[in-house]
Amino acid sequence: MSILKSPIKKCLESLSLATKYLPQGLCYLCQQPSAASVCPTCEQDCLFFNCAKAGHNLLNWPAIKQGLTPGKYQQLVALSYFQWPLDHLVRRFKYGHPKLASILVPWFLRYTQVTSQPLPDCLLPVPVSPWRYGQRQYHQTLLLAHALGKALNIEVSANWARRRGWQASQQSLGRQARLRNLKQAYQLNQAPLPRRVAIIDDVVTTGATIATLSKMLHKASPETEIVVWAMAITPVKPDPHILQAGYQFNLP
Template sequence: MNLSCLLCYQASPAPVCHWCEHDIFFFSAKDHGNNLLSFGPVGRHVKHSAYQQLSVLALHTYPITTLIHGFKFQHSLTSGKVLAKWFVGKQQHLAHHTPPLPHTTAQLLLPVPLSSWRLATRHYNQAAVLAKSIGSALNIPICTNWAIRQGRSAQHHLGKAQRLQHAKQVFSLTPQCIDKLVASNPDLKRIAIVDDVITTGVTVNALASLLRARYPQLSILVWAMTFTPPPKSSLLAAR
């Protein structure tokens, strides 16, 4: 079978050739720590009052932005599989890190919900697709009907203040949420909200706030594929 790279379109035995993969800015425990909330160039720019840990695959810059865009807006599920595979590799590496890293593994994955209107037009929730692939590979259960997102407007074009106001209005927990999972699993201590892109952290923090109010005994993590840096970020200069 003749395959071409999803990014440069050159012949490649893998969906993304090793040259393009090499060009991606991947976050690593060695250089950035296992919790990006403690890494200034990220932690200073994301709202995180309601969750304790942030794990991100890569910086939201070219060429990985092409994968994200294709996955979200061009129905490229292959791009989503590549992102999930890379994130799984990251988590497996953290699990075998020496010395051991504390509390890096989630026990339940909760994909950020998509509005009914957006789901009808896109036909899939990209966060749920990622969570299912990651959960399957890492043997972590997922719950997709834990929260509801109302309205039609997307957030990628909104500023931070607008995102904050928007997030407070559109999200709510479902009546059951994860009640049964919590009741049936007394060892459940860490849950992870899964999203494709984190920019200001407002969306995941709003959802984490709802979860924290309902399940104060749980630690809340956020797993995302990319982090969008602010325009003058030192991370951009480091590329």
């Protein structure tokens, strides 16, 4: 497990926890005095996916795979279901609190144990529309990708694809509506792809976005292996058997 120490340390250094977005001297979740942004008690009580139980690939877990739109990616890694506290953290991260990446990214490195598996050669953040970027003034998946890339020494391709024109927000749409909405939404750049890439997303809901992007990548470069890293997954029917409390992980 020592392999995790350096990336996590680098990540914590690159994302300062002392920011105006995080309560100073208080746990962000329970609001009790804490030197860390999330106190050890809250973190240990959080439920995370036991990725090792699924062979470090959540597509091996039927309850998760069956709820997703089929795509052309070979591996899916995420922290947990989109439930407390990740739903709270991710929503605030997406809407006005970008520095919450300083909690999400170290947790991702610590609990998914991605460094125990072959790492991608390049990170590809899910593109956002110009309208959404103008509304938020930052690109949330690009922030995640940069933090992960710096921690793991992996290249980030910020402009690998772009979102074209204007489409309705995916958040309020069902699976079929999401697929129709995404049909003409993205355009890939023509840059050559490396052997293994990871699509970076904040929340995987129906899987329509990552399915669309992975199919486009596969069509452009069939030999490229595609994985997906996400902070959370919104399940059709949550299966608690793959969850494990933070204190149950054998971490250094």
